[in-house]
Amino acid sequence: MFGVEHPIIQGGMQWVGRAELVSAVANAGALGCLTALTQPTPEDLAKEIDRTREMTDKPFAVNFTILPTLKPVPYAEYMDAIIESGVKIVETAGNNPKEHMPKLKAAGVKVIHKCTSVRHAISAQKNGVDCVSIDGFECAGHPGEDDTPGLILIPRAADQLDIPIVASGGFADGRGLAAALALGAEGINMGTRFMATKEAPVHDKIKQRIVEASELDTTLIFRTLRNTSRMFNNAVSRKVVEMEAEGKSIQEIGPIASGQKGRLVYEQGDEDAGVWSAGMCIGLIHDVPTVAELVSRIVAEADGIIEERLKRFAS
Numbered sequence: 001m002f003g004v005e006h007p008i009i010q011g012g013m014q015w016v017g018r019a020e021l022v023s024a025v026a027n028a029g030a031l032g033c034l035t036a037l038t039q040p041t042p043e044d045l046a047k048e049i050d051r052t053r054e055m056t057d058k059p060f061a062v063n064f065t066i067l068p069t070l071k072p073v074p075y076a077e078y079m080d081a082i083i084e085s086g087v088k089i090v091e092t093a094g095n096n097p098k099e100h101m102p103k104l105k106a107a108g109v110k111v112i113h114k115c116t117s118v119r120h121a122i123s124a125q126k127n128g129v130d131c132v133s134i135d136g137f138e139c140a141g142h143p144g145e146d147d148t149p150g151l152i153l154i155p156r157a158a159d160q161l162d163i164p165i166v167a168s169g170g171f172a173d174g175r176g177l178a179a180a181l182a183l184g185a186e187g188i189n190m191g192t193r194f195m196a197t198k199e200a201p202v203h204d205k206i207k208q209r210i211v212e213a214s215e216l217d218t219t220l221i222f223r224t225l226r227n228t229s230r231m232f233n234n235a236v237s238r239k240v241v242e243m244e245a246e247g248k249s250i251q252e253i254g255p256i257a258s259g260q261k262g263r264l265v266y267e268q269g270d271e272d273a274g275v276w277s278a279g280m281c282i283g284l285i286h287d288v289p290t291v292a293e294l295v296s297r298i299v300a301e302a303d304g305i306i307e308e309r310l311k312r313f314a315s
Ligand SMILES: Cc1cc2nc3c(=O)[nH]c(=O)nc-3n(C[C@H](O)[C@H](O)[C@H](O)COP(=O)(O)O)c2cc1C
Pocket: 010, 011, 012, 013, 014, 016, 035, 063, 065, 092, 093, 094, 114, 135, 138, 139, 140, 141, 142, 168, 169, 170, 171, 189, 190, 191, 192, 193, 195, 276, 277, 278, 279, 280, 281
């Protein structure tokens, strides 16, 4: 469907989904995703798409995240920039993509909708998306409010949908890829694992912190606002949870948890500069390979599991 060699997607990542990472993923034969809202304006997004094209001639996608924000976002202009640039794959997330579907379809764009529940996946299918990426409770970023882990969510989605599904949340190695295929997905989507690669535009200290961390090092913020986010467990995310328990308002909490502060984490390498997304698979990450090494390792490991370990169970 996307013209890529391997069944692996690098999901949209605020501040991280830039040309360096996306082109490396594309060149490794997987599907990389630029993150539209990482660029300050739609014009900057068009330039970032051009920059990515200078680094790869392979297909790549753009992530279009529609979430509640304190500052209004010119979504329609960002969407126009994507379509006018000629990108043919878009990952939508955060909200129902219905209002953008006619434009995307008219431009011949394939749409992957990322969501966290079977009911939202069914609704996206009705709205004409080509594929659904289903994010389990383990995932970095927004796991939704149902708390259903991938082991249940992926086969439930596979049972209910006619379009292909991609398993997301908690995947970091070939064991995960083989498991996702067994559960009925056509491939995997990864965020956290791609942060700890040589090409990711993330400070080396943060990559090292990811390598050191365990699966217990994430925390859920904004539960009380029904806008849950899985973040690295640091001084700031703990403070946010504390303020929520005290009943503080979003106006009071917002400045502490702002995305701009999160950006400083990746740029300056101070893990306590703000909140930053991380999934539970952080406990499965033990090194900082190149993207090409990571993708080929995952594919080879999954191949080995399917050909050797799983075949032993077949009669
Ligand atoms: C640093 C970071 C930033 C993210 N930002 C976004 C985003 O802006 N939009 C989005 O749809 N998903 C975002 N995600 C979620 C990923 O695209 C992906 O769905 C998720 O990371 C999968 O879970 P995993 O981290 O266990 O692989 C982000 C994830 C990370 C790690």
